[in-house]
Amino acid sequence: MGTASTRKAAKKQVSADVRRERLVAAALRVMKRDGIAAATTRAICAEADMPHGAFHYCFRSKQELYAALLSTDINLTLDAAWPAVVPAADPAESIRALFRTYWAAVQEDPETQLVLTELVHLALREPELSELPAWEHRAYHDKVVSHLERFMDEAQLELTVATRVLAEMVISALSGVVSSWLSHRDSAVAMEALDHFAALFATLTRPRRSA
Amino acid sequence: MGTASTRKAAKKQVSADVRRERLVAAALRVMKRDGIAAATTRAICAEADMPHGAFHYCFRSKQELYAALLSTDINLTLDAAWPAVVPAADPAESIRALFRTYWAAVQEDPETQLVLTELVHLALREPELSELPAWEHRAYHDKVVSHLERFMDEAQLELTVATRVLAEMVISALSGVVSSWLSHRDSAVAMEALDHFAALFATLTRPRRSA
């Protein structure tokens, strides 16, 4: 089998798709550190320890990188909080715990939130990318819906509103709280709002009556 | 007194602060039309029918223009919806009407929402401007608090939570809904979420017992 062409190369011949991944990761690092505006092709390549020219045989244009970023890992970090759901006795308690877990993840890595928002706004302006935020939102929405369904199932609860409506409200509330927090950076305020939202959302549930 | 130095000039001597205002207005137009990234000093001057060089004797740097933008009119359009409050019999009804008025304003001029968000994010990255979002949020928060107090007063209601907590929740919910809507552009979904939020917030009020 070949030693330097298609698979793994001898020493420095590292690339094909792996370079793409490295560039995406490097771009994310630069964006988190210095903001999306500072993530130039030069800066990204430098961060990835690649020559500047490497960029354009991995991506046809910078927009392709944006698309790659929006399509991959970012929203994964968002719903990484959901799996650790603890269905407690009290619905309000459960939802509050859920939100607090989510919030802990946000607190731990706020830059990712900022970058995600910046990327979405950038995409909203570029006609070529304008569908990506809608896709991303829909994907996230669907995930929240299924998480909610599982959650309600395990807690033996049912909703008094459509699941998709609650999902939309949850997403809006969470992103709203995050967005406010990015401005004022007062964690206590954010957490307080979050707890109250949890309590309000809990009033939209009721014990499931078994048929 | 002088004809061309300090006050109003003969014909073309229009400038001093008025140029600043024109540039700010032009910048806002460009940003709303083409996004914040397209609002270069050249594009702004062209929009304002000024030579490019005019920019730098009105503003020492571009950041000064950003600061001017964030300090002025933008959030005014946000709370322009609040004054037309109609204190109806049912609290839920009143709050829903309030939110719908706000939403109508957003719908009528969504670009402003986008620009505002973009500006805030830009400011969050620039160390020199990083305090502006906090100020802006605080100013808006205070406005919502006083609006809420007046509203509760007129409707003879009292809150079961601190006013500032509800204000924070209202701001978060509204900005969250707007932010989601910017992605999916489904007005029905946004309005549905808004109505449900109104209903939930109404449960945080109760009739005021006169002492």
Next chain:
DNA sequence: GTCTATACGTGGATAGAC
């Protein structure tokens, strides 16, 4: 297939002419 050097356009800011 990998990388260097470079082209081309643009952005912010300034020096100096009117």
Next chain:
DNA sequence: GTCTATCCACGTATAGAC
């Protein structure tokens, strides 16, 4: 005080050497 011409740095993209 107003504006033109220009400087310099940087961004994307490409042609072509290894």
